[in-house]
Amino acid sequence: VQADGTDGNCVTFVLHDEDHTLGNSLRYMVMKNPDVEFCGYCITHPSESKINFRIQTRGTLPAVEPFRKGLTDLMGVCQHVLNTFEVRLLLKSSAAF
Amino acid sequence: LPVPLSVAAMAAKRGTDEMRDRVVLGEFGVRNVHTTDFPGNYPGYEDAWDQRRFEEAFRVDVIREEEGVLEFDMVGIDAAIANAFRRILLAEVPTMAVEKVFVYNNTSIVQDEILAHRLGLIPIKADPRLFEYRNQGDEEGTEIDTLQFQLKIKCSRNPQAAKESSDPNELYFNHKVYSKHMTWVPLGNQTDLFPEADFRPVHDDILIALLRPGQEIDVLMHCVKGVGKDHAKFSPVATASYRLLPDITLLQPVEDEAAEKLQKCFSPGVIEIQNIKGKKVARVANARLDTFSREVFRHEGLKNLVRLARVRNHYIFSVESTGILPPDVLVSEAIKILMGKCQRFLNELDSVPME
Numbered sequence: 001v002q003a004d005g006t007d008g009n010c011v012t013f014v015l016h017d018e019d020h021t022l023g024n025s026l027r028y029m030v031m032k033n034p035d036v037e038f039c040g041y042c043i044t045h046p047s048e049s050k051i052n053f054r055i056q057t058r059g060t061l062p063a064v065e066p067f068r069k070g071l072t073d074l075m076g077v078c079q080h081v082l083n084t085f086e087v088r089l090l091l092k093s094s095a096a097f
Numbered sequence: 098l099p100v101p102l103s104v105a106a107m108a109a110k111r112g113t114d115e116m117r118d119r120v121v122l123g124e125f126g127v128r129n130v131h132t133t134d135f136p137g138n139y140p141g142y143e144d145a146w147d148q149r150r151f152e153e154a155f156r157v158d159v160i161r162e163e164e165g166v167l168e169f170d171m172v173g174i175d176a177a178i179a180n181a182f183r184r185i186l187l188a189e190v191p192t193m194a195v196e197k198v199f200v201y202n203n204t205s206i207v208q209d210e211i212l213a214h215r216l217g218l219i220p221i222k223a224d225p226r227l228f229e230y231r232n233q234g235d236e237e238g239t240e241i242d243t244l245q246f247q248l249k250i251k252c253s254r255n256p257q258a259a260k261e262s263s264d265p266n267e268l269y270f271n272h273k274v275y276s277k278h279m280t281w282v283p284l285g286n287q288t289d290l291f292p293e294a295d296f297r298p299v300h301d302d303i304l305i306a307l308l309r310p311g312q313e314i315d316v317l318m319h320c321v322k323g324v325g326k327d328h329a330k331f332s333p334v335a336t337a338s339y340r341l342l343p344d345i346t347l348l349q350p351v352e353d354e355a356a357e358k359l360q361k362c363f364s365p366g367v368i369e370i371q372n373i374k375g376k377k378v379a380r381v382a383n384a385r386l387d388t389f390s391r392e393v394f395r396h397e398g399l400k401n402l403v404r405l406a407r408v409r410n411h412y413i414f415s416v417e418s419t420g421i422l423p424p425d426v427l428v429s430e431a432i433k434i435l436m437g438k439c440q441r442f443l444n445e446l447d448s449v450p451m452e
Binding site: 019020022024025026028029032033064067068071072073074075076078079080082084085088093 | 148171174177432436438442
């Protein structure tokens with residue numbers, strides 16, 4: 001991870017060894033944050049597995065905050081999906097008996 | 098609180114609702130493709146991320162679970178995350194596959210490299226979670242990251258075959274090399290680590306090569322743990338795909354001949370014809386079965402009677418495993434891998450000070 005920007009509000013993170021899998025889902029979670037004015041990601045070159053992830057915040061909130069919140073929210077989503085999925089599988093297999 | 102709205106306002110609200118949660122298939126293109134429900138886009142809608150609201154709206158329904166195939170629905174999630182799961186299932190769930198083939202003797206007509214390529218593609222029934230990744234630059238392989246298989250087979254002539262027979266099955270022994278001829282050779286203390294395990298290819302009847310008398314194959318194979326991103330042989334799914342739930346609405350009542358024609362335009366079971374007061378009336382019975390061939394748009398009289406759309410946040414996943422791991426385990430692993438990626442960046446954020 002490398003960060004680089006003019007002030008704390010507009011930061012471009014360079015995420016190594018990542019592609020659309022994390023890029024798009026993280027972008028979605030960060031966009032859902034009302035403090036974020038702009039969020040986008042791009043793949044610098046298809047031969048390199050590296051993405052530029054840019055966050056611009058409204059006001060004076062440091063851009064690292066929505067990034068961190070986005071990651072935590074995404075983890076929360078995955079955890080809930082995993083729990084729901086496993087519960088449904090258990091219900092289905094026990095209902096079969 | 099539901100505020101009473103005027104008719105025009107209701108129509109406008111229906112329009113935005115449609116834009117928000119349906120992807121509409123028009124005659125010449127698809128509209129409303131991108132998710133637009135981000136905070137600030139629609140006044141009056143609460144779009145900021147709320148874990149509790151997500152959990153209330155989210156559900157998973159397992160539709161069909163047969164050996165190797167799992168079909169389940171995920172409702173209430175966005176395309177970005179559903180696609181992330183699909184991409185991880187295809188490319189980032191690790192498996193074991195043959196990586197290095199040590200050829201001691203190969204006098205068959207299958208070239209060494211072709212034989213090695215074919216051996217690499219054979220799915221090996223070994224739980225990848227029991228193994229580690231091989232370290233970079235490690236040529237030998239230790240018992241915690243490598244599985245060794247041997248394929249040693251020689252074709253010979255059958256002395257008891259009838260003189261005039263031309264059936265190779267009768268004339269020769271071992272002329273077809275199947276994956277069942279691959280045997281596991283335990284390395285180091287693997288017999289103690291895996292006492293009841295029986296590592297072998299998933300299917301016994303994969304034809305590897307054909308031989309004739311005098312030809313033999315004697316190879317030693319090393320299997321390592323890898324991911325589909327590196328080589329497609331490591332992909333644990335035959336395929337994993339999703340589609341959005343179709344949503345077909347009849348804009349006007351359709352009767353008689355038009356109803357019959359409409360029924361033929363869709364996949365069987367989607368439109369059913371009911372007899373109401375002597376007239377045949379069409380009704381959408383089960384939109385889920387449709388494959389959206391857009392046949393309706395080819396008929397002038399029918400194309401304005403229906404609206405073809407898809408529900409934006411209802412994903413019908415279909416995961417078909419190659420047999421290494423059951424598909425429900427694969428989905429759980431994929432979700433855990435996405436969590437692992439997030440955790441990795443959270444740890445980096447916390448450890449590296451941002452300037």
